[in-house]
Amino acid sequence: MTFLNWAALTPEIFLLLAALVIVLVDLFIDDEQRRYTHWMSQSALAITALLHYQQFDAGLTLYALGNLVVTDPMGRLLGVLATLALMASLAYAQPYIASRALHKGEFYVLALLSLLGIHVMLSANDFLVIYLGLEIMSLSLYALVALRRDDAMATEAAMKYFVLGALASGFLLYGLSMMYGATGTLEIPKVFEVINQGRVNSQVLVFGVVFIVAGLGFKLGVAPFHMWVPDVYQGAPTAVTLLIASAPKLAAFAITIRLLVEGLLKVAVDWQQMLLFMAVVSLVVGNLAAIAQTNLKRMLAYSAIAQLGFMLLALGSGVMGGDTASAGNAYSSAMFYMVTYVLTTLGTFGLVMLLSRDGFESEQIADLAGLGRRRPWMAGVMAIFMFSLAGVPPTMGFYAKLAVLQTLVTTGLTAYIVLAVVAVLLSLVAAFYYLRVVKVMFFDEPNQPLLEQPLGSVGVLLVANGAAVLVFGLLPGGLMALCRDAVVRALAT
């Protein structure tokens, strides 16, 4: 094994080269033929996913570039999933952007680059590499939000996203520098080792941890660092909202694991409290604010805050009194939760795009009225997504919530069981606004003419997406085992 070990990084290298080739080829393509760019991007992504899968299948943990990056099963599994999520996002987005003069080569290239950033984060073994990946992803997404540059709302959203994102990056970087000061290294396993040996100034370390957690909170979009989420979700073109809401959440989960669990497990007592605090605040703020929304995208944004809060509950209950026995259980529950959330979110925003037609954004919840009659298949699929987000069986969302609640109850501590009850009561609140969407679709009369447009290939994808949420709801065992296996092996190294 060489020091550089390029072979371990074939998916990332391939993706970078593909993005560069596509940006060049796209220069010679005019607007009518832009679908070739789409297909080139899709094939590049398919190959990337395949390369990820091969490495995941091999099941090895390899270090490369002088320990700057690591490829382990967890990173590779999330890599496959993030790539597939982007493929689905692009497929959903293509008809939408094609009808809105947004169909530019930049859209695809920036999306590919954001995925590259995600991959870098997934396989980071060094705090600075995490930061590097985060910036690659974030800068691509800022530009994507601003893509509709003559639209006041999109521009405002882009500004807000950029300023707050930059602030969060600053927090994170400041925290990392503290950490460097306390431990003298940026390599994740070494940081772990140094803290383990107790040779650190714990005051500086904990100070750094606070900043790191705050930075992560911004990036995850959980309360009280959630202010940008509703505006960006609503303001960005729906195609871009989908890009922000899907694959990057997997990356955010991965860097939380890398930074806090692989690096700072010893100070779990400190960061777990912060995560649990953020979790409860997110659940309260997200669920209560979502009730008041009339805009579907904004409602989904608040729902995202609450969903991520639920996921944090699992991350915050991995280590009990220094005992890490239940860590694998807790973190794999969080991972399964994220995968479920991304799969469901893909479908919901895909559907919002499919509903909007030329020059008409179908963003209000009221626009869904009578969908059960106008488009029974779409309404059925949307209902599955809503029940999944609400956590009603037999959908995937139920098992995601169940797994998190189980980790909370397994701790056996009264405080955590109380947390579980609080989470459960707040999901009752959440059920209300998800059910309202179902109500509008099925109980209300259509306020638009009955349009029997053919659904086309995107419709097939949508139905497949809904079927996946239902099938994983009936047979969740395999995916759960996969997540657990990946997390356990990531923790073992």
Place this chain on the structure above:
Amino acid sequence: MGLLSVAIWLPIVLGGLLLAVGRDENAGAVRWMALAAAVLSFLVTIPLVTGFDVAATGMQFVEILPWIERFNVRYHLGIDGLSVWFVLLTAFITIMVVIAAWEVVQERVALYMGAFLILSGLMVGVFSALDGLLFYIFFEATLIPMYIIIGVWGGPRRVYAAFKFFLYTLLGSLLMLVALLYLYLKAGGSFDIQAWHQLPLPMNAQALLFFAFFAAFSVKVPMWPVHTWLPDAHVEAPTGGSVVLAAIMLKLGAYGFLRFSMPIAPDAAREYAWLMIALSLIAVVYIGLVALVQQDMKKLVAYSSIAHMGFVTLGFFIFSDLGVGGAIVQMISHGFVSGAMFLCIGVLYDRVHSREISAYGGVVNTMPKFAAFAVFFAMANCGLPGTGGFVGEWMVILGAVKFDFWIAALAATTLVFGAAYTLWMVKRVYFGEVGNQHVGELTDLNDREFLMLGLLALAVLWMGVYPKPFTDVMQTSITELLRHVALSKLPA
């Protein structure tokens, strides 16, 4: 694939198929397909009773498959004497619902029929699940079709009623979910209900579990004071929805007490039996009085259901052979009787489009055949000997007399109040002079309605005249249950 799996999945798969292919343009075909599916689903449940070994203790028709390895959840099905009749009742009532909707539901027929078929399969699943999580999944999943049924085909306040139904029930079940997870932890990572039955638990844990289960099941039954969703849901739901709600969904809660609360937390169940008995008596007496003043026929039958279910929970918590046996017989007969009462109201509503008692009068003059059925079911509802309604109430009162005379005396007032509110309604709606022009124009039952009410009347008569097949099947299981509940599970 075992018989129980077929009984669960056949209606679900056929219902799903109906949803996928059915359109309002081919409504006629959809109706026949739904009927065929419902009848087929009923036929496959018959071997469950004919092949049932009356003498055997424990579960029968057991199926075990590994399902979710991460939580050690198993696809574990089985029935005993407590549950077997409910499987048949569910499948039977679904046929009635399909027939009842034949001409009445004209819009989105496939969605209506599909929802009821899926609901039927899910409820059979609740009665036959022996794995805690599997039970919970079926229990919760029933909310979705019922929510759609109330919301789409319901009355003017359907949205309010649908939300109230869903959120009320969900709150109770979510607390039960935490209890299930706690049991899973205590049982060393197992969701096996039968293993939970044997699990020793300290008193405070039992009490917490008992009340968590109470939250879920008392809402579903419903017991006073968490019953308020039921009158709303019943009034707004379409006829089929009311029938399934009263005939089967309420029984899911009562069944939960038998399968979870009593055997898993027996010490707590004995400790808090006074509370359960008190709430049951309030339901019997107070709700009986509330039923007396109702203006709306559906509301009246809804309150009558709550009072009858109070009898069921009373029978459970006096811990005697007669009490539990009577309660289960009462559950089955109430399934037939309340279903039939709601179908009768549906027959009137389809013609006059009013459920107000005052909108009728003298129906017997224009609809003699229908009035005969309606009066018969009303008699069964107030527990006339010879009908199914009598057997269960009689057994529970006998059991209660042995337990405590005054409890029995209070419970027996139901015979007075039940007769009062039912017969008074019958008098005002069916007898007397023709009330108004609408009633004068009524046409009597058509063949479809006659068949539907006739089948139910036969079932009610059979239960009243010859209840032995029902009580025989459940006897061994009841003895087993009571023996188990009498033992303390406190750790030594």
